[in-house]
Amino acid sequence: MSTSAAIYLLSTLGGYVMTSFLLLKYPTLLHQRKKQRFLSKHISHRGGAGENLENTMAAFRHAVNMGTDMLELDCHITKDEQVVVSHDGNLKRSTGVNVNISDLKYCEAKVKEKTNEFHY
Template sequence: MDVSRLDLWPARRPGGRPSSIAHRGASAYRTENTLAAFSHAAALGADMWEIDLHLTADGVPVISHDASTAHVFGIDRMIAETTAADLAAAVPDLPTFRAVVDLARELDQALYVEVKARGAGRVGMALLDEWGFGAAVFGSFNHDEVRDMAAAGSRFPLSVLVRSGEDPFAAAYETGAGIVHLCWERAAPAPQTLVTPALLASAAEKELGVVLWHEERNPVLADLVGLPVLGICSNCPELVTLSRAELLAAQRKDPLHER
């Protein structure tokens, strides 16, 4: 299957606007990458949850941005060195991939799976096939991991996450990804100016989808929500569901508003 086809994007795009991708769930309001954060994101109108995939010592996929649970939960466990049972006992709020998939199915949400651990992509894709869940995209900063998922014949759209200064089109070509995810939120004071008409035209010509970084600044979002991109990540997913006029009006009401 040609996973570069844009009609394979699994999340809602109401009225053609970009999908609201809740970055680690509604992480501005709840502890990131927890079931509470994902549930709250759905309540705020998210279309998709961005989640981070690690593997325990016994190969069970769990959701955490960091390799250790220390920063988020204050309990220092290295995920790759801890069994799933021991991790669940020590850090009960850290969810398994299965728990998040079950909740996404219940709340009609798609998943944007960022692969953190080596080999976790193949594991996650195989499990989604086994569980009969198809509304997912897999991606990574790690080019080798994206290439490995492409080599596995992924039926899911694949995304390559692109840092500032990296050529997104070269990254897509080198990995076989059908989506370029621009992580340029700190690349310029007004990063929306980097998403130029020429860049978007090149992406369309190459049949590549575009996903944008996590953004919470109303003036920046006001310029992004009208662009022909697949989705925009945000810690405040409700902001991506607003129109340009609504975003600018909210900013005028509270000029010091920053999330």
């Protein structure tokens, strides 16, 4: 390899490395920072799980009364294509019954959770 080819190769590689580092460190040089349409400082997952029975209207009302900015909930679809609000796709943790929500019809998916048990 000639000296001029080696210099060209090293300068190209050096320029690539420097450009990559610069764009990694300062990505806003290429991409503008997205404007936040909604500033959320506090999100209540499952309506504030641990404070009330999760994913219930009581939990969501309590979270709103406590000043939450956003409510977050998880939905699953039953066998007959109805929407059920539940964090887990399986009812074992909340009801003690080891069955998937997608395997049940809506009329079979009854709320059985009565207490607020904590599992750490």
